[in-house]
Amino acid sequence: MFPLVSAVHATQKEVLHGNDLTLDIPDRTEKLKFISDDEKRHSTIWVRNGKVLKGQKLRVVSHVTFDHAGTYTLLNAWNNEISSYTVKVKGKNKTMKCAPGETLDISLEGIKLENATLFFYNNGSIVTLVKSGEPVASRDPNYINRLKVTSETINVLNVNVSDVGEYILKDPKRRIVSKSKLIVERHSPTSNKKALIALVLLVIPVIICCYCMMKICCTDDKSNTANTNTLNGQPESVPMCQTVTDPSQCYPTLPVQGQFQYPPPPQWNGQPAVPPYPNCNPLMNIASPGLYPTTA
Template identity: 35%
Template structure:
């Protein structure tokens, strides 16, 4: 019995000391998500560019973090970086209360590839994919030209006749206004270290193709359904009215032909005959419409 307990304890310690190794390749600007173990007390990061350094990104009980954010509680805790950059390449290590390594997660970042179709006259937007504008450089390569439009956040297009006042820089993207056939090609975004962040290919199209899930198409469909229903109901109403008119024309005359009888009061026999005749016609019309 004693040996069984020892074997079980040894197995438990061996499982607890097992380190989970995992890795992931993410396109630049994508979200990084790491599930935190329920036994994790801290998350450390060792950058791939400088393995000699280690940064503490998260520690249990601390409200402020040097990088990233945490959501969830208990065994459903997750640590996020909304947009990864090359600086986020490296190894993420989770440690328990005794500073023992629980898991390692290696992240590699690759350039992001985009394909965009624009209608002539529209604006093309190149996302900065998580880098600062001051670190961004954008070049264009196409049949018409091979030029640098932005360097370290500053516009170089003002020196280019074809791009003068058409390139605008924003905090989240770079805009090329009023695109035309000469703007078709590849737009390459680089960071300050001259690493390729993204490659965007732009082609012109006559019109945008809207899918079934497009909100505009859904709105048009929603507006078209009541219109169709009203149209059908209108046809049925007109048909019933036409049948009713035809029925009234074919009804036999029950009274003498001649001038209308003089008005009679409610208690007089003429008024009773008039009410009964009107009631009969109404009942006949109701039967014909139903």
């Protein structure tokens, strides 16, 4: 006789405190059961009931805590085990940088505020900042008006170099939820330049798009104007010159017959000039001498 070999597939899964727990659920899975690490909790946490899972993924828990560590077993319609997951939960390790005067935000990572206790470690000294959700260090001269708690975070306001150290968040069972190492330093010009470059790279495409749209609009306007001028069959009216009804307004008057008008004497401006002919007779035709008789 050969020993029976179990066909159940067991998987080890490690999740960071505060993250989501997602499991692969085959189509034949009908139930999901959970047994806690201390075996005090036995519960059915999911039943299919005709539900269709997108990508066969099931988000079992949002913001995992140590209480979600244990064994998750998948069962089929005959209540037979298909596979199982053994889930371990670990605390987070983070390094955080702040400039002097900024605020340090420490996430509760899924635990309730009344279950949160925060310690500060620096050069061998330990300070309890928050205990069971209460900012107990607010009476300390170093933390007056500098501690703030919300349902999701613990805030240390107006940080300075004396706040450099390690901040450890624990749950009621004194399990480490997170370790946050704080570094206080001024923002370097390089980081500011990088932020400026990123901003410029975001703005340039917008400017190019606006310019292209303006060019397209101008081209369309010109095309519409040209089409309008082409389709207009009526000739444009051209203003005519003003008609002169009285020629005397534009030309000098003719002399009366029998009268002679002598030209006005030349105005001498001081420059050398030929003197006028002294015996000039307007009745004489000097252009054709001999054609007409002259009077003595």
